[in-house]
Amino acid sequence: xxxxxxxxxxxxxxxxxxxxxxxxxxxxxxxxxxxxxxxxxxxxxxxxxxxxxxxxxxxxxxxxxxxxxxxxxxxxxxxxxxxxxxxxxxxxxxxxxxxxxxxxxxxxxxxxxxxxxxxxxxx
Amino acid sequence: xxxxxxxxxxxxxxxxxxxxxxxxxxxxxxxxxxxxxxxxxxxxxxxxxxxxxxxxxxxxxxxxxxxxxxxxxxxxxxxxxxxxxxxxxxxxxxxxxxxxxxxxxxxxxxxxxxxxxxxxxxx
Numbered sequence: 001x002x003x004x005x006x007x008x009x010x011x012x013x014x015x016x017x018x019x020x021x022x023x024x025x026x027x028x029x030x031x032x033x034x035x036x037x038x039x040x041x042x043x044x045x046x047x048x049x050x051x052x053x054x055x056x057x058x059x060x061x062x063x064x065x066x067x068x069x070x071x072x073x074x075x076x077x078x079x080x081x082x083x084x085x086x087x088x089x090x091x092x093x094x095x096x097x098x099x100x101x102x103x104x105x106x107x108x109x110x111x112x113x114x115x116x117x118x119x120x121x122x123x
Numbered sequence: 124x125x126x127x128x129x130x131x132x133x134x135x136x137x138x139x140x141x142x143x144x145x146x147x148x149x150x151x152x153x154x155x156x157x158x159x160x161x162x163x164x165x166x167x168x169x170x171x172x173x174x175x176x177x178x179x180x181x182x183x184x185x186x187x188x189x190x191x192x193x194x195x196x197x198x199x200x201x202x203x204x205x206x207x208x209x210x211x212x213x214x215x216x217x218x219x220x221x222x223x224x225x226x227x228x229x230x231x232x233x234x235x236x237x238x239x240x241x242x243x244x245x246x
Contacts, residue, residue, distance in 0.1 A: 003238070038195045038196070039195035039196035039197065039198045040195055040196030040197070070219050070236045070237070070238075070242075071236070071238065072161045072162035072163055072235070072236040072237055072238055073161070073162035073163030074162065074163070075162045075221075075234065075236060076236075077200060077219050077221065077236050096193050096200050098198075098200065098221055111198065112195070113193045113194070113195040113198060113199075113200050114193070114195055115126070115193075115194065115195055119193075
């Protein structure tokens with residue numbers, strides 16, 4: 001798995017979380033992939049549960065921006081911001097995601113490092 | 124495991140990598156803990172192999188600085204710089220480490236995200 005391919009998948013992921021369907025996001029994941037967002041929450045491991053998770057985001061007026069990405073071996077770590085609008089208010093969360101990839105470049109695990117107490121802000 | 128305790132251990136780790144003995148660094152780890160540095164290298168899983176790894180750093184003239192740390196659940200992600208002197212030259216590497224902790228606050232795994240091609244510089 002090349003770092004260029006991993007980088008491209010990370011960029012697609014952040015774009016799709018900001019403007020894609022839940023199906024398009026989940027298509028980046030391998031079968032049986034796990035999502036723990038934020039770390040400490042229940043681990044999701046079925047396509048259905050991933051569609052539910054990303055479907056909740058996809059229903060919002062939203063935008064995303066990739067801040068930085070670092071890659072080594074099968075792993076990417078990256079920070080992005082997700083801004084959502086709810087009525088007159090906007091909220092921004094800035095997770096750092098840890099993603100591991102299989103040899104086909106699909107995501108096999110995503111663990112999101114963010115704390116609702118400090119990393120979620122009204123803007 | 125509280126995030127305050129994890130943060131304190133991360134700060135101790137970076138300080139000890141910069142100015143401590145290999146034994147003091149390895150004492151932060153649980154028995155059977157794994158170290159993969161950088162990700163893609165062989166995974167070290169014995170105390171002896173961890174002492175060898177940190178002993179190589181401890182033999183150098185060096186300093187460290189913690190850039191930032193983010194914590195969620197049992198996991199910390201942090202960036203630090205390690206500057207080493209070799210004759211007239213100094214080198215700086217800036218890894219992002221992913222650490223998981225057990226309930227006693229000991230490190231159970233460390234995976235370091237850095238690429239010798241881009242994250243190691245002569246300064």
